[in-house]
Amino acid sequence: MSFSVNRRRSLWWGVSLAVILSGLAAMAFSWASLGSPLRLGLDFIGGTRLQLELACSATGTCSQPIDIDAVRQILNEQGLGNSSLQVVDQYGLSIRTTPLNVDRRTRLTDALTQRIGNFDPQKTQIETVGPTLGEEILRSGLLALLVSFVGITVYLTLRFQFDYACFALVALVHDVLVTTGVFAILGLVAGVEIDSLFIVALLTIIGFSVNDTVVIYDRVRETLKLNPDLDIKEVVDQAVVQTLGRSINTTLTTLLPLMTIFIFGGDTLRYFALALIIGFTTGAYSSIFIASTLLAWWRDRQPPRPAANTLETTPTP
Amino acid sequence: MGKYRGWLIVILVLLMAATWVILRTPARLGLDLRGGAQLTLQVQATDKVPQITPQVLAAVQGVVQRRIDGLGVAEAVVQTAGEDKLLVQLPGVTDPQQAERILKGTAQLLFAAQKPGTEAQLQIERQLQSQLLLEQAQLLAEQAKNADNPEALKEIEAKLAKNRESLEKSQQAIASLFEPSDLTGAMLREAFASPIAPGSPNWSVIVRFDSQGAELFAQLTKEIAGTGRSLGIFLDNRLISAPTVSVEYAQTGIVGGSAEISGGFNAQSANDLAIQLQGGALPVPLEVVENRTVGASLGQDSIRDSLYAGLAGLGLVLIFMVAYYRLPGLIADIALILYAIFTYAAFLLFGVTLTLPGIAGFILSIGMAVDANVLIFERTREELRAGKTLYRAVESGFDRAFASILDSNVTTLIACAALFALGTGFVRGFAVTLAIGIGISMFTALTCSRTFLFYAISIPSLRKPNWFCPKLESVR
Numbered sequence: 001m002s003f004s005v006n007r008r009r010s011l012w013w014g015v016s017l018a019v020i021l022s023g024l025a026a027m028a029f030s031w032a033s034l035g036s037p038l039r040l041g042l043d044f045i046g047g048t049r050l051q052l053e054l055a056c057s058a059t060g061t062c063s064q065p066i067d068i069d070a071v072r073q074i075l076n077e078q079g080l081g082n083s084s085l086q087v088v089d090q091y092g093l094s095i096r097t098t099p100l101n102v103d104r105r106t107r108l109t110d111a112l113t114q115r116i117g118n119f120d121p122q123k124t125q126i127e128t129v130g131p132t133l134g135e136e137i138l139r140s141g142l143l144a145l146l147v148s149f150v151g152i153t154v155y156l157t158l159r160f161q162f163d164y165a166c167f168a169l170v171a172l173v174h175d176v177l178v179t180t181g182v183f184a185i186l187g188l189v190a191g192v193e194i195d196s197l198f199i200v201a202l203l204t205i206i207g208f209s210v211n212d213t214v215v216i217y218d219r220v221r222e223t224l225k226l227n228p229d230l231d232i233k234e235v236v237d238q239a240v241v242q243t244l245g246r247s248i249n250t251t252l253t254t255l256l257p258l259m260t261i262f263i264f265g266g267d268t269l270r271y272f273a274l275a276l277i278i279g280f281t282t283g284a285y286s287s288i289f290i291a292s293t294l295l296a297w298w299r300d301r302q303p304p305r306p307a308a309n310t311l312e313t314t315p316t317p
Numbered sequence: 318m319g320k321y322r323g324w325l326i327v328i329l330v331l332l333m334a335a336t337w338v339i340l341r342t343p344a345r346l347g348l349d350l351r352g353g354a355q356l357t358l359q360v361q362a363t364d365k366v367p368q369i370t371p372q373v374l375a376a377v378q379g380v381v382q383r384r385i386d387g388l389g390v391a392e393a394v395v396q397t398a399g400e401d402k403l404l405v406q407l408p409g410v411t412d413p414q415q416a417e418r419i420l421k422g423t424a425q426l427l428f429a430a431q432k433p434g435t436e437a438q439l440q441i442e443r444q445l446q447s448q449l450l451l452e453q454a455q456l457l458a459e460q461a462k463n464a465d466n467p468e469a470l471k472e473i474e475a476k477l478a479k480n481r482e483s484l485e486k487s488q489q490a491i492a493s494l495f496e497p498s499d500l501t502g503a504m505l506r507e508a509f510a511s512p513i514a515p516g517s518p519n520w521s522v523i524v525r526f527d528s529q530g531a532e533l534f535a536q537l538t539k540e541i542a543g544t545g546r547s548l549g550i551f552l553d554n555r556l557i558s559a560p561t562v563s564v565e566y567a568q569t570g571i572v573g574g575s576a577e578i579s580g581g582f583n584a585q586s587a588n589d590l591a592i593q594l595q596g597g598a599l600p601v602p603l604e605v606v607e608n609r610t611v612g613a614s615l616g617q618d619s620i621r622d623s624l625y626a627g628l629a630g631l632g633l634v635l636i637f638m639v640a641y642y643r644l645p646g647l648i649a650d651i652a653l654i655l656y657a658i659f660t661y662a663a664f665l666l667f668g669v670t671l672t673l674p675g676i677a678g679f680i681l682s683i684g685m686a687v688d689a690n691v692l693i694f695e696r697t698r699e700e701l702r703a704g705k706t707l708y709r710a711v712e713s714g715f716d717r718a719f720a721s722i723l724d725s726n727v728t729t730l731i732a733c734a735a736l737f738a739l740g741t742g743f744v745r746g747f748a749v750t751l752a753i754g755i756g757i758s759m760f761t762a763l764t765c766s767r768t769f770l771f772y773a774i775s776i777p778s779l780r781k782p783n784w785f786c787p788k789l790e791s792v793r
Contacts, residue, residue: 102421102605105414120614121612123615125612126413126608130607133357133359140740141739143739144738144740147738148731152728152732155727156728196744204678207728207729207730207732208685210725211688211728214721218721246692249637250692253638253684253685253687256634257626257627257629260633264623264629266618268673
């Protein structure tokens with residue numbers, strides 16, 4: 001066997017630990033500065049986002065780009081001074097405020113129309129989420145995450161054994177932690193916010209990433225059935241190598257469409273695709289290097305079953 | 318190879334059926350793709366109505382539905398969502414401020430006595446109103462039909478606006494014929510529909526008032542009993558019913574706080590009125606807790622973007638499979654195209670509303686769908702390397718990979734189920750599209766590619782192990 005995952009397991013564990021710890025550090029830092037481990041978007045904390053585009057931009061007759069200071073002044077006049085404001089492609093406007101009810105919102109858009117220009121209603125986007133609803137979305141999202149963790153553990157316990165299920169779960173938690181960690185860092189350095197789609201992405205990541213683990217465990221189980229006396233480390237090494245082509249190819253075929261969504265899919269889906277790309281890549285890594293080595297390490301520590309012949313095992317260097 | 322010919326026919330029939338469905342059924346696009354406003358309303362509990370029961374929610378839904386109908390938006394939808402929320406979808410509306418305003422308030426149910434000498438006028442006005450309502454329904458149907466004809470749409474919308482104006486005037490005219498009383502919906506204890514006699518096709522609506530309401534109701538009915546003038550029941554300033562009171566109550570009015578409105582109701586219309594009355598009796602305010610509005614051309618941009626992403630993604634996966642797996646890869650590609658066609662047809666067939674995240678789920682599932690084939694082909698290669706014949710290798714590739722395929726799909730389905738059970742709105746859409754995709758991929762990756770592959774190796778000139786596993790040293 002030319003390749004053994006178990007031989008260098010401390011390296012794999014170390015890499016994972018380092019990534020997770022830096023993610024956790026980012027979350028802690030973000031907690032201290034933003035009040036939450038990740039930069040929460042509109043969906044979770046509530047607010048209003050208005051996206052407007054000048055009507056003249058479609059015909060190319062705009063005389064001058066939007067003056068951001070004029071917009072800022074309107075916001076100040078309406079007591080919305082601490083809103084975030086962005087001019088998009090010269091003629092577009094993106095404003096993010098606290099939740100505005102219909103009257104305040106209309107007052108704002110009326111003032112903008114009067115002093116900035118007419119906006120194209122076909123290119124307008126309005127999003128308002130009340131703060132209580134945001135909390136509800138967050139809570140149900142986290143609950144969905146928890147429920148699927150439990151569901152997957154129960155299913156794997158039934159199909160395999162409890163210790164398999166536990167280590168598969170560890171790999172899943174690993175993937176979730178790495179993905180959220182990366183987004184915590186992105187939130188700090190690039191202002192990336194997470195929305196409902198991020199929770200969807202996490203759930204999809206666990207659904208998908210457990211596949212890789214299952215395929216490897218499946219092979220471990222099959223080999224153990226054929227050769228019950230083989231050393232568990234060897235069995236796991238073999239299983240990993242035998243399924244390596246599949247793990248890489250499946251991840252690749254899934255990453256290809258995600259890349260195209262990331263490139264072509266528009267703003268809404270960009271970070272969704274990015275979360276999945278990170279999660280799926282991590283999922284393949286954790287299945288190959290973490291779930292497998294943990295299982296071998298655990299089974300190796302168990303006292304040998306009385307029925308099994310204890311053969312000479314090669315010590316790990 | 319008769320067994321495979323049978324399956325081939327089945328697949329061919331399915332393909333034709335799917336193509337037929339795709340050509341015949343228009344896609345149901347979510348508001349984020351076709352443009353429009355989606356509002357979530359939360360029903361607020363009050364001292365009088367401390368808990369939002371399903372009955373309360375249904376009654377409020379009736380009120381909201383009525384108010385939305387008044388807006389004249391084609392294909393507007395009002396649904397309940399969760400325990401205390403209503404979802405209002407207004408396709409094509411780019412500034413929902415009018416809708417938000419009319420939806421916010423508490424419903425106003427008022428009882429009023431008709432003014433003397435206005436009988437003939439009321440009849441004319443009511444006739445006019447029903448004509449206007451009929452016209453509105455026709456215009457809305459036309460609007461839906463001409464959705465892709467902007468010129469005709471403009472004309473219809475102008476007509477609709479005029480119609481709305483006339484309706485408003487007519488409502489005001491009707492209201493001016495009545496003298497409002499102090500009796501309001503707050504004093505209405507219950508309203509329900511019931512057949513006049515058990516099993517009778519004629520129905521009536523029973524109303525019950527509290528003690529204060531009973532007194533006012535007696536006064537009101539005494540005033541108009543036997544005169545031929547009617548008791549006007551107004552919901553949000555719109556006349557919803559105008560019963561007359563017969564002469565026998567002229568002395569005392571209808572006492573006891575309970576009355577029966579009858580005459581020309583069937584089960585459906587009696588129920589409708591009862592729900593309206595209940596809704597009007599509910600002093601529950603509504604709050605717009607979520608508003609997601611997308612302009613139509615932004616939606617078109619999203620459709621175009623996701624079409625590019627989908628086609629590019631599919632193309633890359635197809636190329637990869639054929640480059641890496643050779644002949645089996647080509648067969649997996651055919652299965653994958655079938656997968657895309659079948660899944661899209663299933664979306665249309667089940668009436669799945671396509672949203673942006675839903676489309677992302679679909680594109681993603683294209684990449685995942687080949688997973689089963691990858692597993693099988695890797696296994697086949699292994700068996701070939703272990704020295705098995707081509708036929709045996711392919712066979713055990715399918716057999717041995719099955720457990721892994723099943724396990725991995727079930728775990729993804731568990732995540733889907735959690736998303737569906739606990740998510741709302743578009744999150745559910747994503748879960749449904751992903752779950753349908755997984756189900757269909759099991760069929761295409763197992764049955765379809767198995768059939769094609771065995772059919773292929775039944776043709777001697779295709780039976781070359783090198784086409785299955787490159788660099789295989791010995792050819793048997």
